[in-house]
Amino acid sequence: xxxxxxxxxxxxxxxxxxxxxxxxxxxxxxxxxxxxxxxxxxxxxxxxxxxxxxxxxxxxxxxxxxxxxxxxxxxxxxxxxxxxxxxxxxxxxxxxxxxxxxxxxxxxxxxxxxxxxxxxx
Numbered sequence: 001x002x003x004x005x006x007x008x009x010x011x012x013x014x015x016x017x018x019x020x021x022x023x024x025x026x027x028x029x030x031x032x033x034x035x036x037x038x039x040x041x042x043x044x045x046x047x048x049x050x051x052x053x054x055x056x057x058x059x060x061x062x063x064x065x066x067x068x069x070x071x072x073x074x075x076x077x078x079x080x081x082x083x084x085x086x087x088x089x090x091x092x093x094x095x096x097x098x099x100x101x102x103x104x105x106x107x108x109x110x111x112x113x114x115x116x117x118x119x120x121x
Contacts, residue, residue: 023117029054030110033103040100047098051091054106058087083109 016024032050041047064070065080072080087106094102 019117023114025057026110026114026117029057030107030114033107033110037100037103037107043095043098047094051094054110055088055091058084083113 029050032053036047036050039046061080062084065072065077065084070077087109090102090106
């Protein structure tokens with residue numbers, strides 16, 4: 001990454017709220033999945049990379065939801081955990097029986113949660 005790109009990324013991190021960073025990261029994961037779905041080539045490196053990125057993101061959300069330091073109500077944390085479990089299950093399904101239509105639920109989840117975090121309908 002260039003010096004300018006590093007500076008931009010650092011400024012964006014420092015000036016964005018945690019919710020906005022989460023929303024942007026969810027949208028990035030959704031875009032990666034859309035790219036795979038749109039240009040479907042089966043279980044290729046792009047598919048595995050997009051699924052890995054999404055799984056890592058949701059692993060972070062799971063860890064945060066499980067943390068005793070998390071200020072969110074238990075119900076919200078449980079909902080995050082339930083969604084994360086679904087994401088992990090769908091990811092395993094994609095790895096064992098890859099089909100482009102199976103990506104749609106992951107794309108929708110990420111896009112809808114990002115919209116909620118950003119305050120968009």
